[in-house]
Amino acid sequence: xxxxxxxxxxxxxxxxxxLAVGAFVVxxxxxxxPRVRLAPGFTLTDQSGExxxxxxxxxxxxxxxxxxxxxxxxxxxxxxxxxxVQSRLPEVELYGNQVEFVTIxxxxxxxxxxxxxxxxADLEAGPDWRFVxxxxxxxxxxxxxxxxxxxxEQQDDGTFLLDPGFVLVDGYGVIxxxxxxxxxxxxxxxxxxxxxVIAEEVEKSTGAATLAxxxxxxxxxxxx
Amino acid sequence: MTDLQESPRSKPVGRLLxxxxxxxxxxxxxxxLVLPRLRPxxxxxxxxxxxxxxxxxxxxxxxxxxxxxxxxxxxxxLYFGYTFCPDxxxxxxxxVNRALAQIGDEAEDVQLIMISVDPARDDPAKxxxxxxxxxxxxxxxxxxxxxxxxxxxxxxxWYEAHDEEGASGYLVDxxxxxxxxxxxxxxxxxIGYGTGADAIAAxxxxxxR
Numbered sequence: 001x002x003x004x005x006x007x008x009x010x011x012x013x014x015x016x017x018x019l020a021v022g023a024f025v026v027x028x029x030x031x032x033x034p035r036v037r038l039a040p041g042f043t044l045t046d047q048s049g050e051x052x053x054x055x056x057x058x059x060x061x062x063x064x065x066x067x068x069x070x071x072x073x074x075x076x077x078x079x080x081x082x083x084x085v086q087s088r089l090p091e092v093e094l095y096g097n098q099v100e101f102v103t104i105x106x107x108x109x110x111x112x113x114x115x116x117x118x119x120x121a122d123l124e125a126g127p128d129w130r131f132v133x134x135x136x137x138x139x140x141x142x143x144x145x146x147x148x149x150x151x152x153e154q155q156d157d158g159t160f161l162l163d164p165g166f167v168l169v170d171g172y173g174v175i176x177x178x179x180x181x182x183x184x185x186x187x188x189x190x191x192x193x194x195x196x197v198i199a200e201e202v203e204k205s206t207g208a209a210t211l212a213x214x215x216x217x218x219x220x221x222x223x224x
Numbered sequence: 225m226t227d228l229q230e231s232p233r234s235k236p237v238g239r240l241l242x243x244x245x246x247x248x249x250x251x252x253x254x255x256x257l258v259l260p261r262l263r264p265x266x267x268x269x270x271x272x273x274x275x276x277x278x279x280x281x282x283x284x285x286x287x288x289x290x291x292x293x294x295x296x297x298x299x300x301x302l303y304f305g306y307t308f309c310p311d312x313x314x315x316x317x318x319x320v321n322r323a324l325a326q327i328g329d330e331a332e333d334v335q336l337i338m339i340s341v342d343p344a345r346d347d348p349a350k351x352x353x354x355x356x357x358x359x360x361x362x363x364x365x366x367x368x369x370x371x372x373x374x375x376x377x378x379x380x381x382w383y384e385a386h387d388e389e390g391a392s393g394y395l396v397d398x399x400x401x402x403x404x405x406x407x408x409x410x411x412x413x414x415i416g417y418g419t420g421a422d423a424i425a426a427x428x429x430x431x432x433r
Binding site for chain 1: 264266270271272273274276279370373374376377378379380381382383384399403411414
């Protein structure tokens with residue numbers, strides 16, 4: 001039999017551990033985005049006819065979107081969301097991380113580099129916004145359908161069935177969040193905030209803090 | 225020498241000395257043996273929270289078709305490489321072999337599969353000979369260009385052949401990570417090139433628990 005002193009000690013110890021874990025879960029001292037899965041590996045061609053590979057983007061945060069230039073409204077909202085994110089990016093601390101925007105066209109037959117270049121010019125897109133596709137339909141399906149899990153299918157009238165969505169990928173090529181079934185304002189808020197969250201994790205999860213961040217991944221302290 | 229030692233109270237202290245020493249030794253042993261085990265494992269690789277099984281594939285080995293899903297219940301270490309690979313692939317494969325040797329008997333539950341990113345030159349027989357040189361349990365698979373690309377894309381693997389001046393033939397640039405798939409078929413860990421056998425063994429041992 002344990003003495004009364006031991007019992008009190010053990011119960012206090014258990015209580016302290018329970019409270020510490022509870023406090024971590026409730027107050028979420030660090031917030032993280034889950035590492036959802038790997039983003040696909042790819043070689044695509046951009047609006048200047050240059051190749052863009054998944055490796056070229058390693059080390060940068062990338063916001064992917066999926067559309068095609070002949071897409072009828074409200075498809076334009078997809079480009080508008082990117083523009084809104086770009087204009088609001090100065091609101092968050094990036095700690096020197098670069099953010100790139102990659103819009104993948106699911107319509108390579110009509111979206112030649114020239115057409116994509118004209119579209120980019122219409123949108124006054126800067127050099128950090130690439131419009132890409134590939135004339136290999138199997139590879140395109142593997143990348144957009146398989147890797148980014150974004151459904152698209154061409155209809156008889158030439159339009160596409162397309163689930164609009166945005167995918168945020170970190171510098172390790174890991175998908176950190178997907179934004180689907182919404183178009184303009186709510187997504188913009190979350191995307192901008194989430195870019196800040198992953199920049200903060202890159203900056204602060206060094207040394208002993210790594211443990212706190214890994215614990216946050218385990219205890220699901222996910223940023224809403 | 226001092227008053228304290230000559231005082232009558234020094235006698236009990238003297239008798240307690242072996243007990244105190246004993247407790248100190250036990251505490252030190254505890255700290256030495258047990259505390260390192262309580263420290264949470266820090267992975268050398270990047271841990272993913274994938275909730276669905278990794279993309280399946282079916283490719284061809286020297287012993288017939290091989291699917292990722294054939295290995296449910298084991299850890300699968302998936303590597304993309306090719307037999308003409310000058311140094312990165314041999315280094316990685318021998319690191320994995322040394323890691324498995326360190327793990328010991330439990331390494332039976334780890335299966336390395338190398339997928340060729342050079343299907344034009346790597347036929348199944350040649351791949352088998354190549355990977356078995358590093359470890360007789362390793363499996364090498366290949367397929368058509370389209371099959372290999374479809375298998376590689378969801379694991380973030382980019383690869384591209386390029387002509388190398390002075391080299392015979394061509395080289396294939398490829399992402400050189402090790403992708404570790406857990407017993408339930410989910411991609412859980414991505415280990416970068418150059419991690420080393422010890423660190424690979426530590427990560428795999430933790431996942432085997």
